[in-house]
Amino acid sequence: MKKAEAMQRLSECLRLQRYSRNTIKVYSEWLDRYINFLVGCHAETIEEKMGQFLTRIVTQDHVSASTQKQALCAIIYFYKRVLGMEIGDISFLRSKRPVRLPEVFSRQEVWRVLDRLDGEGWLWGAIMYGCGLRLEECCSLRIKDVDIDRRLIIVRQGKGNKDRVVPLPTLLIEPLQKQIRKLEELHARYAAARVPVSLPDKLDKKYPNAPYSWEWFWLFPAAGPCVDPKWEGKLYHVHNTAVQKRVRRAVLAARIPKKAGCHTFRHSFATHWLENAEGNHEIALKRLQELLGHKDVKPTMVYLHLLPKLDNVASPLDCRKAA
Template sequence: MDQVKEVLRYHHYAYRTEVTYCQWIVRYIHYYGGKTHPREMGRQQVEAFLSNLVGKKNVAASTQRQALNALVFLYREVLDMPIEGEMMPIRSKKKVHPPTVLTKEEVQGMFLKLKGTHLLMAKLLYGAGLRLMECIRLRIQDVDFGQNKIYVRGGKGGKDRLSVLPQNIRDELRFHIDRVIVQHHEDLVEGFGAVYLPHALDRKYPNAARETGWQYVFPAKKRSIDPRSGREMRHHVLETGLQKAVKRAVTQSGIHKKAGCHTLRHSFATHMLENGINIRVLQTLMGHADVKTTEIYTHVMKKDIDAIESPLDQW
């Protein structure tokens, strides 16, 4: 497993991906008793393991695909034994669900139940169409008040993109960042102030980790030990805090929909289309590789649905 971690870091995989892949590899080994080395197994054993996930564990298609990716990485990159031929495990059926979307009134009602930093983060999710971790990992230098833009670095698939900075929270966000800068200066005085930098930038630019621009917009309250370098740093906040706050706000505002942080991103896209934005522009703002992904929001637009009359109403 040390070798697996070493190869994952060599290929610059995210820390969360490293943890997830290691968990699946361990589960795969334990499935066969924990005594057989993966080198002594192959395609047949991988197929059986993946089929068991569906047949006995009843996992979703995305979960099975995640396990498959981890094992393909193990055999191809770590053991140098690429799995030959196409694997044919029992496939979990992928279900297509229309996205859950909140109305503008529901979003406003939910915001009334949030406060402080959680409210500001939720407004960013909705106002800029950010994913949860894109918001959590936002750096100070990524917020451009001069051009009213937000730079999303290393989004889904490692892609960068631009999004809009909502004018409604411009002053609030600037005040929040000013407080973060004061906290950062206090860390520097105490001999700390470094932050995690991606892609070994800390070796290329030794002083960059302590620069203000690289600090997280939403830093944790306390410093912690970085799991890779072992250094004491101030990381970003945990995403679970915002997730719980949004869930609680949805319940308290009387919204009986399965809504969470990602629902705010869905609502951003749908409301932008309802306001007449070009779908190609929205595709760029959302960071979708294929416009077909963006087109799913056309199926839940309020204008299109409102124009439909039920046959029962025609009696």
């Protein structure tokens, strides 16, 4: 099988199973690197070839443990799902996964950053911090996903292509109402000019009027429709990088000495939510897992390590006695 055909079949299989665009892009990149590696590889079996490749990206490219695992998943998916081949035991040098705690804002730091954002920028930060949304989930919200009467935000097609519901903070109600009122005129102009918004799963073919309807309009639309003919002049949501740059500028302006960005709001939401939770931590973790959209409770448990510990034993530094 030629390289172009292999890449095409992988992409088609991933799309058929409704994998996200980012996953398709990453898996395709790893398959491309793996095929290029096979040109100079002299191993006999598939398992040996995979083992050598996975070892090489650690020893020569110095990738992290999670990146190596990502490469492993991409290659196994290609062999099992695309080629229909079973893979035996693979022997390779595994990169060690270091124990890292996420960077978290203090409550005061959150407001120092938000105070340096305005308009849509403030809404982006407030939604990510107040609801625990990922960057992509925040950018891709539509009008129909915000239920102000029930005080809910519905996250559609989150990580793992899963939907979930999160509570809407009271402080966000008035700014969101203002944002929605501002979008009414913009939507009317685009609808009159027959500029469609992009829809998932080819819904525009099934419902031809849906791309021009109010409920499908973006809560945070891009500055204008896409000019690339490949995207058929559709209107997309604000680009992730635009949000990241604006938040990063606010962090620097607030003079916060942390490696912080958009995802720090989500980490801060989880940590502060646990601090506010009362009762059994086991029950609180289960609820937080649902709010964050985690498949397993293990990634949620890391936030327990970030909670302030109550310890009655004083530090030796605080026990200095007067001479």
